[in-house]
Amino acid sequence: MNIKTIARLAGVSVATVSKIINNYPDIGEETRQRVLKIMEETGYRPSSSAKTLATKKSNLVGVVFAGKLNVDFSHPFFVEVINAFKKQIGLLGYDLLFFSNEKFLDQGEDYLARSKYFQVDGCIIIAGDEVESSVSDLDASPIPCIGIDIEMNGQNSCYIMSDNEKISTKVVEQFYMNGYRDLGFIGLQRASLVMQHREKAFKQSLKQFSLEENPEWLVYSQDYAATDGYEAAKQLLQADVLPRAVFAATDLLAFGAVRAFKEAGLRVPEDIAVAGCDDIEACRYSDPPLTTVKQDTDKIGRLAAMILFDLMNKQMDNRCIKVEPELVLRRSCGTLLAYQ
Amino acid sequence: MNIKTIARLAGVSVATVSKIINNYPDIGEETRQRVLKIMEETGYRPSSSAKTLATKKSNLVGVVFAGKLNVDFSHPFFVEVINAFKKQIGLLGYDLLFFSNEKFLDQGEDYLARSKYFQVDGCIIIAGDEVESSVSDLDASPIPCIGIDIEMNGQNSCYIMSDNEKISTKVVEQFYMNGYRDLGFIGLQRASLVMQHREKAFKQSLKQFSLEENPEWLVYSQDYAATDGYEAAKQLLQADVLPRAVFAATDLLAFGAVRAFKEAGLRVPEDIAVAGCDDIEACRYSDPPLTTVKQDTDKIGRLAAMILFDLMNKQMDNRCIKVEPELVLRRSCGTLLAYQ
DNA sequence: CTGAAAGCGCTTACAG
DNA sequence: CTGAAAGCGCTTACAG
Known part of the structure; x- marks a missing residue:
């Protein structure tokens, strides 16, 4: 079931169907309804890979657990931060991709390569101890990055940590x-x-x-x-x-x-x-x-999502945000x- | 930088480059080395979306936190299980996609639709309380599923829980x-x-x-x-x-x-x-x-990975595995x- | 308001 | 051992 089938069933072109899927305004209301109905009936779902291939935008955010914590993300701080981040970035329309470091690190691959491979729109980097040097390649790349508990200097990077x-x-x-x-x-x-x-x-x-x-x-x-x-x-x-x-x-x-x-x-x-x-x-x-x-893990996570979103969608200066802790x-x- | 450029630089066809990337045996050693060298020098990385589009295989496993826990995956049990799962499935060559439920559940979308959209090869479903009905659509679908703490009855599903x-x-x-x-x-x-x-x-x-x-x-x-x-x-x-x-x-x-x-x-x-x-x-x-x-969260997570792998790569009967707890x-x- | 066609970057029979 | 070409399912100028 693909866009072509829908177009044929509805008696329109694939271009028209595509525009309807993406909420373009210049479509006749009658046509729109007819196509929508057919999509509904057939249970049609567009394909992410085809869309990503055509648009170069995946709506995916890569999650990097850098340093010693990459083998184990059970520390409550990281879980709480990523949890708040997930909620907020989800609301903004992005899903999360967790790189499974185990295999590719063995093979000498790096985070940047993985990010390119999946064409993620941005990355969140959560740092533990002894962060791998490959993180700086990511930082220096054009891929927007938000760092947690790590200093980032790239043109398209910001970072956040507690004060x-x-x-x-x-x-x-x-x-x-x-x-x-x-x-x-x-x-x-x-x-x-x-x-x-x-x-x-x-x-x-x-x-x-x-x-x-x-x-x-x-x-x-x-x-x-x-x-x-x-x-x-x-x-x-x-x-x-x-x-x-x-x-x-x-x-x-x-x-x-x-x-x-x-x-x-x-x-x-x-x-x-x-x-x-x-x-x-x-x-x-x-x-x-x-x-x-x-x-304030909730604030750190949510701020990270908002800033990464801005980083992905418009120009922004590199900067560091410090979040107030509470006794x-x-x-x-x-x-x-x-x-x- | 794409496969076409590599092919041109190496003076071979894209088919040859593709075969080298995928470790086909029937390639001249000389050619292989030349192409590998050029890929190395140019820092070329294949594109996941193009590959997925062509092969219908994403090497991605969807992670579903179903029920009341979908808004919060900070409970240690789930974190530990997913952590062990991530390690093992990573070793088997898969990355993890976390669906950000917040937005799409609002829009009435469901897990199956998301899974199709991303063409995940399989799903792990971790259940809390009051699991949404849309999980059963996933269960009944052809997508291989492994359930944790939830009963699954689908043809391509298994489930695991502590005894x-x-x-x-x-x-x-x-x-x-x-x-x-x-x-x-x-x-x-x-x-x-x-x-x-x-x-x-x-x-x-x-x-x-x-x-x-x-x-x-x-x-x-x-x-x-x-x-x-x-x-x-x-x-x-x-x-x-x-x-x-x-x-x-x-x-x-x-x-x-x-x-x-x-x-x-x-x-x-x-x-x-x-x-x-x-x-x-x-x-x-x-x-x-x-x-x-x-x-035994470690065992549960790792077993889940192994079983899901089998489910994704060969026929298997639906069954339930119980894992021994420890006082x-x-x-x-x-x-x-x-x-x- | 709608459609034909090129293009995104891969894979895969098939031919040689 | 290597290559030409069709195809995967979308989007996007461009033309009408």
Whole structure:
């Protein structure tokens, strides 16, 4: 069942049918109705590949999970962002194509090649750690790209991320307000851009409040798992004097740290306060519930869709959008004020 | 840059180039090398749409989130399944197309139409609650389909789900082994197929161990949120005698129940034991850590890929595969035996 | 308001 | 081992 058959059944030309499908105005109402009826009756559906071939426009957005997260997109942050993105870009008439990296990366192919192959109209690039160099080819290409948690410099690229500096600022500020003066930090050994921002801003905030930056209170986790946070916290516990409050750069690290502190006989938050970052579901049910910072994943995803849409449909300058994070207070960060 | 240009540059016909691209054996080695070199130098990439148009094969698998979950695929179960599926089907040479339901469902379009439009070679259908009727059109179509947590009857369909009966059996068995005899259940008011299985098997297991099925101990949650579980548990608390252990049909419901029990002054598990189902991340960090049943999402996803592949590439009978779940013991289910 | 025809970039019998 | 040509199902100037 193709456009030719419809044309024959309706006694018109394929050009006419095509115009009706695409809502051209200059078609007789009678003809339009007749053709529409036949399309309805026959259950005719146009073919995407033929349309894409003829128009060079696929109405597809390629989804790239770059770096270490490409093998696993189960992290809640990415899922929430892509979910919001999907909804919004869907409303704008685009579907999503997920490149299955496994095979083509083996064969030395790259994202740009895949994007060309499928003629996607644009790409969203969600970055984890150790992003492959092939992403920069995509960035530099004429294909519009929107990056999440990754810096993009291409002519047709923009990028979005949470204001990661503010994340640390808010935590330090809250710790300070709660009366703590000795603050520790659990960061990552091989820090991504995002993690670098958090660490830098943590140190700057200390300065701002004239708090001591004790090197013994800055420890670095091997990786992102709770067990890595556990190990890092054990290192922290070897300091001569312990910090009074600790900001772990992610919730999972925070959970690991809490476990280490408990095992060392410390009470959280009475002896040592803890805050994390991400507001994963577990924060609400942990013991104690974890104070954390919530990234506005819904806004990030939807903004990404709107900006990519603009990028695909009109000229736009490269730029970076930062989205405001939100502090979520729970029991783990305690307070000294009640004891004063 | 197209196949014609490559052919011209190499001084061969487009047919020859096409054969080289597709690894036909009957090409002179010299010619092959020359053409390959030119493709390399020019950075030529074939076009998916032209290929699909010519072959009627897209190497694309459509992903359908049916029912209430189509607006939100953030539930860990679905993410984990689709993640495993993506890896495996990627290895088999397919990419994933996510239909953006939002727009086309408004317009009264359906999954089958979208699948035809994109000429996907097959579909994976992941079902939540209240699955739309349009899914059955897909099921009945010639397009190979693999269903997750949904019954499929089409000639070219198979489906996979955890052995949900076994989930309940394992929990009841464990409760029994731990010495509990008075067992309660928190189910769902409008139960999906999966939830029906869990409830049915719960009751059957009670019989098997000659335990009492007390109607007061069977309560039903409005929806899937922890707050719904909380409400259901409050109802349970009004029973004349309380059950000694409660199986909540999902972890989130279990968390809500734990909160209700705690608020009522009960200790978990000392006064009332609780088990959930799904093994979401929060189970490890909750207070107490939650005993639960883990679905083998990795196996489900990978099996789905393998079966869909077979369905797409050869004849196969419709059938249902059940995947063994695994009990994960944590503190919340306690035990009476220590007190004996 | 409608249609004939070229073109999009591939594949595939078929002929040699 | 290689090539000429038809065909896949659309769109789009252009002519009328």
